Amino acid sequence: MSMVRPEELADRLAIIDVLNRYARGIDRCDLEVLRSVWWPQAKADYGTGEIDALAWSDGVVPALAAMRRTQHFLGNMLIDIDGSTATAETYCRAWHEVDSPAGPQEMEVGGRYLDRLERREGDWRLLHRRYVLDWSRNGPSTAQWDGPLYGTLTRHGKRMPDDPSYTGD
């Protein structure tokens, strides 16, 4: 892990943008955004073996849409750039609310994305993504949407195309 060189600044920001767009594609169930982070031959491995990342994206969006909502909160990003390739580790605190026969359940998962990225014609995208799981917290949802504090926060996150980040509401 080396210090950042001046000429890498723009590459670094472009890579951060790719990492962030992945989370946005997932959380908004926006397949177009999610597909835009991968090169055509990109592979992903979420623990069950290496799979085609674009095909995985096509399948994961309906699965995510079946959940009530998700938030993939990205923290630490360690990015090593070597010419037109890069290696990165990104911490993620992912929150999911899902329906179950016993009522809504919360699943919170801590982990890391281990990525290889490549720049082609000025465009950075993921070539390989591996997910590493560090912890999870599971239980009945304690979500509250009313009361003295929550009741005032009436604008809620939604999926594409209803989220206010699309509608501008």
Add this chain to the structure above:
Amino acid sequence: MTAPLDPRVALLLDKIACTELVHRLARGIDRCDADLVRAVFHPDATDDHGMYQGTAADFVPWVMEVLAGMRRTQHVIGNVLIEVDGDKAKGEAYFIAHHHIPGPDGAGDNFMVAAGRYLDRFERRDGEWRISHRHAVYDWSTIAPSTDMWDRAAMPGYPFGERGHADPSYPHFTGA
């Protein structure tokens, strides 16, 4: 001599260098990598975690012993605000730290979350930024029986985070 950097670029590089030190220290702690933790501090750096106050050199074995009593940790870093003043800088970095801790007397694991901010002082010496003082300030915490639902023993091939060089991030960064 190379041409001096545009001061705007220089400031960005300084902020990124300090931010990276915060991220590398979190990585060193989570992987229990004493060398990585040591490498982010200047030789005469100091650390104040409340229950530990002293030199960074002595902080390393202390924190490794604390970590040895836990199963695993994840220190997620959020907002990192850096103010640069020449060869010195100050930082405030938000964190949420997650700890899996064995329960007392063979009881199930506890999941402890502690969140706060790292107030760091950075110094550039011989062109290299490192931490000269770290002060951890805590803002909230919670502890509850673990609800982790993955049985690691039953899932040997699954990529769980590990301490030390067994973690997949080591071959990942070295290109193996």
Add this chain to the structure above:
Amino acid sequence: MDPLDRLVSWQAIYDLCCDYMRAQDRLDPALHISVFHEDATTDYGAGWKGDAPGFVDFAQRVLTPHKANHHMIGQVRIDFESTDVGLGEVYFQAHHRIVAEGGERDMFVAGRYVDRYERRGGVWKIAHRSELVDWVRDEPAADLPGGEAMFPWGARAPHDLSCRREEMRKR
């Protein structure tokens, strides 16, 4: 947009977002208002919709009775529409320690700020901020036993260590 200008602008806006959170956690209304343009608009749902001074009054009033707050920023994604206008999405997870009847509680609100930033006179500030909520959680406080004595705890300005500059220079 010149690539270097884009980088510098991104960092300036990121720092604004950090200052905004810091102002909420340390209860610093002067810092809070400083991140907004004078004619900025804000939208926090039923609690507040309107100008920035009104928002700062509202937020500081809501947060002050809490025992502690921790507003954490995650990913910051900014699309620059032009050299002086950017549209942003900023993930956050906020903790509020509330003193309620029947004991202390931890209330978590997580979501995103959807923002418009404008550069005027060379200075980037927030021209509009909407807060979206993605998840909330409310649970009884469950502090680590003995934690009060074990850790140095955060406080509001001017008592928080981060505000005690003279002390920090010598520590």
